[in-house]
Amino acid sequence: MDFAPPPYTAPDFSLPSLATAPNATLVPAPKDFVAPENYHAMSIYPEYLKIDGEWVLARDSRMDCVAVVEDGAVFVREFRHIRAGDLIACGRTENGEEGILVYTEGFRSLAAAENGAPHPGGHDNFAFRLGRSRETAFSRDYDELYELLRHERDHGFIVWVMGPAFTFNGFSRDAFAKIVDAGYADAVFAGNALATHDLEGAYFHTSLGQDIETQENRPNGHYHHLDTINRVRYWGSIERFIQEEGVHDGIMEALVRNNVPYVLAGSIRDDGPLPGVFGNAYDAQDAMRDHIRSATTVICMATMLHTIATGNMTPSYRVLPDGTIRPVYFYCVDIAEFAVNKLVDRGSLASRGIVTNVQDFIANIAKGLGLLG
Template sequence: MSFTLPTYEPPDFSAAPLCDAPPVTLIPAPYKGVAPDDFHATTIYPEYYHCGNNEWKLLQNPRMDCVAVRRKSGSFEAVEFRNLKKGDLVAVGRTEHGEQGIYVHVTGFPQFAPDREAFAFRTGLTRETSFSIDYDFLYDLLRFERDSGFILWVLGPAVVFDSDARNAFSNLIANGYVHGLLAGNALATHDLEGALMGTALGLEIYTKQPAPQGHYNHLETLNRVRAAGSIRKAVESGMIRNGIMRELVALNVPFVLSGSIRDDGPMPEVMADAYKAQDAMRELASRATTVITMATQLHTIATGNMTPSYHVEENGQNEEEGRVRPVYFFSVDMSEFAVSKLADRGSLTAKAILTNVQDFAVTLDRALSGECAPHP
């Protein structure tokens, strides 16, 4: 089974009611960080703004819960309230069907429209849900995305608490299936602890047996890496010889480590300023064509909020705007609550897989490395 991108169907602006839509109203921001009254809040879906003379502009780099600002070039950009400048031209209007020159296009990918009977069994996500077809789809998608897209991973520390999972994810990086990574201080710290001491939070990462005075190990790791100056310098010096952070640095894969109020240390690359970390996370999320989050509720929710349902490619069928394609979003967790939060985003392409993330990482690596025969 080979993967092909779904076809995007843009709106018909020559048909009613869009052909009769007025131009969007733009009002200057009255103060820094303050939007005008009746501002339009952006969504995760393709949004178009009428500029007059039946010219509609697509918001190309969207994010939910922002405002739409028209730039001097004529393009529209999603801007957080905190980044608004006084005088920025902000789109206003609370309707989304063209009545005020704003159109939110929720049917651009008809392939994702629901197609099921009104009554059916086992349509919800539970521990009894089967995921075989989701795995097969994911294998095909990732093979396609490795060369044609941008695969962004969002990891919790559970991925490195197991030796096989840590090795498996390191293989995924080495084999080109990781183009960017978002995580916190704990993922990096315990991965590096595994490289230096073979433990994670003091437990041996294969046997799970506690090491003597193992509660010092992550602190010792933090101290050594801080003394080296950075994770990158620790890798380049030969101090770190294996693991996820080593592979990321060796292959120059971009990563963002976001700080937390509970962090130890933290590692030198961890961003303590939450808004700077958010900006850095958004930069990678805006490039993503597939996002996979694993065992991290807070980072999953945060990334979900900054990831649109579509991505505009630079060189597509439309020379001005590029080809519009869906962004795929997967959440992997043992908790039904955690994966249900993904569905609450409303993304048409969102999928959840309810499983142990260590098993998931190993299964994925084996399939993509050719150790498992594809499902017939």
């Protein structure tokens, strides 16, 4: 059966508690970057403000931000983007009492699920193996993910969030490149390390000096990632390096060749960094959120820092251009159970964790999509 997102059930605004609710209180921001006292902090869920007697949905949300009302529309902004005089919704209740409704029942078929999948214990309050661990069977997750990705390639926007572990194995690099070539990637978030070691793999056939096929250490291999960074900096950009050095394989080459946008967010531990890496964390956040505003499926793999950052800026829903409201599917894939369950705990109705080696995961995805022999 072809995948289809569950329908959205809007709130019943004819209920007395909502029909008679007051308009939301809007208070001007006292100065740039500062919200008024008693501001309302947004969540990942659909949220409505009552404005001039009408309930208005924030079409795009992000947790721990504020709701700014302009010309009857609700915009969700980070504190660093607040400007003096912005009309900001205030109130700390969420059921309409102050003209603010945080709505968690929109996707009812998902609301009854555990981590996005049918609750293994049925309706029992006590049951074994309800969490996500190394003992969890993930076959069903894979089957559903194959169908989801096929749907999203034609009807959605797929964001991959990637740690450098992919680059340590030639097969996983090739598998993800095939996923990109087949149209299953609309944007990629990563750090300096993934791009560096992937390009090192193309340039030296090593990752951190270790052969990406045999895992044997090469003489002076510990120079390879630095030599790669140095050469990319010589050419001035990743794109120019790929062109001038004749790079023809790997993740970054596939992204560049297919014009898939990527955001490389730097960290305090980076070597180099490569040209194009964001050194300012807030500029990186803004660049990531530009793509998250379109995302309908997000798959985070082997990078706790980038995964949590992406999770914090991803709402549980998306308003499509035609006004349709659909869920955003969020996956966290990691060998560490803590990393997986950290994101499952974020509260998204569509969040799902898979505990596995990411090289094996991406190979399974490519095979399941029919991209590998």
